[in-house]
Amino acid sequence: AQSVTQLGSHVSVSEGALVLLRCNYSSSVPPYLFWYVQYPNQGLQLLLKYTSAATLVKGINGFEAEFKKSETSFHLTKPSAHMSDAAEYFCAVSDESFQKLVFGTGTRLLVSP
């Protein structure tokens, strides 16, 4: 079975500061990993995905994530937070069938001026 753990239900940063959202996965097969963002009253939007190509993945809005097999991690980072980054972020894992996504509990990012 696959699972994802997101450490920290809330992360607060100041505008311009580094954003680090943590995600650890568990999978008995090679994982495919995703980060989604959810703005208030909206659906889920894909930020980036890891599908066994480059371990450092760049996504939209300046976000990137690095797949580290030895640490079973896929943390999301952004060098400089913007007020518009305030949202809920979900890490998700799938297997090669892509029949389903298994989501983490989410991390709410708060950005203060």
Place this chain on the structure above:
Amino acid sequence: EPEVTQTPSHQVTQMGQEVILRCVPISNHLYFYWYRQILGQKVEFLVSFYNNEISEKSEIFDDQFSVERPDGSNFTLKIRSTKLEDSAMYFCASSGGDTSFNEQFFGPGTRLTVL
């Protein structure tokens, strides 16, 4: 840009009533999914659908739930007899049959409130 749409945005129903949630996936996509998110909890997989049949379902997706693709564009989720615990945001998603098959595009969701 193509997008997944869902109707209604908010549905209120009485316990025991049947509800149908509707989704229009992206037109050239072949794989369809339903997820739900109970308030304050994580997004949970319900069911995936391909080639007019269910390809995988979770333990949540019991006999009270069914899915259908009644025509070439709609994808529906029916809950036969709603319970209070069915109150949640329901998301539809679709993915393509080409190189984008591994990316699921999500709709804005339908908030279901069971009274």
